[in-house]
Amino acid sequence: MLYIGSHVGFKKEKQLLGSLEEALSYNANTFMFYTGAPQNTRRYPIDSTITEKAIESMQEKNIDYSKVIVHAPYVINLANDKEKEKFDFAVSFLKEEIKRCEQLKIKNIVLHPGSHVGLGVEKAIYNISKGLNLALKNTNVTILLETMAGKGTEVGSKLEEIKAIIDNINNQENIGVCLDTCHLSDAGYDIKNFDKFLDEFDKIIGLEKVKCIHINDSKNEIGTHKDRHENIGLGKIGFTTLINIIYNKRLESIPKILETPYIDRNYPPYKYEISMIKEKKNNPNLIEDIKNQK
Ligand code: ZN
């Protein structure tokens, strides 16, 4: 079965019910959300009544809530311990975010490993693992380390770096991986032959660690380390490769999440892209169709 959805909002009033409504409006059967603004750490309390209502509604609609994903804010940088207060804040905020996932009954939370900001990859890997072990004490929530494009000093654009972080995690049940097609291509991995990539992943990390895939086209050629997402079929990865990844049998049960850009900063493309994916049919006029709301 295909689990396909997109990034959706999570707003103060309607919370998980609002996120679910948005996902359903795109004909998605899964989704991902930030529990507040992705670029800051201001958060309001989770309403348990709304959460229960939303979970009930998902059961009625046969939506498998275990496939729904939270994304941690990208301001958290566990790699940087230059200032102790900042590192401690990152750990305690991640801890709070994990608690929010527990309240929301969410299993998987995606995290960008971090940027080494001049400290070097080795020290960064040590810091990230240390921070994760502190944040993951006494929880059943799983952190999914996202594979990164390697922009600036980002850690995690090489599978060996992700593997090194994972190796230092005390409880292996608490750690997994989120693949991102745009990031993988930008990092220099050739995903045209996805089975070959999966073989390599399996050898280095183990395929069972993959719990989520971000499906994005890329504005840039392979190996450019830019991290600029493009709409499905309109970038350098292309529709055929993305379809082959989405329908790869080895990752059939894994939720696929679109993080492609809004059109004119205004129109979400997800309903259109999900229909392209379900029909396995590219739409070169995607942008025009969305603008005209066809
Ligand atoms: Zn991400």
Ligand code: FE
């Ligand atoms: Fe991503």
Ligand code: FE
């Ligand atoms: Fe990205």
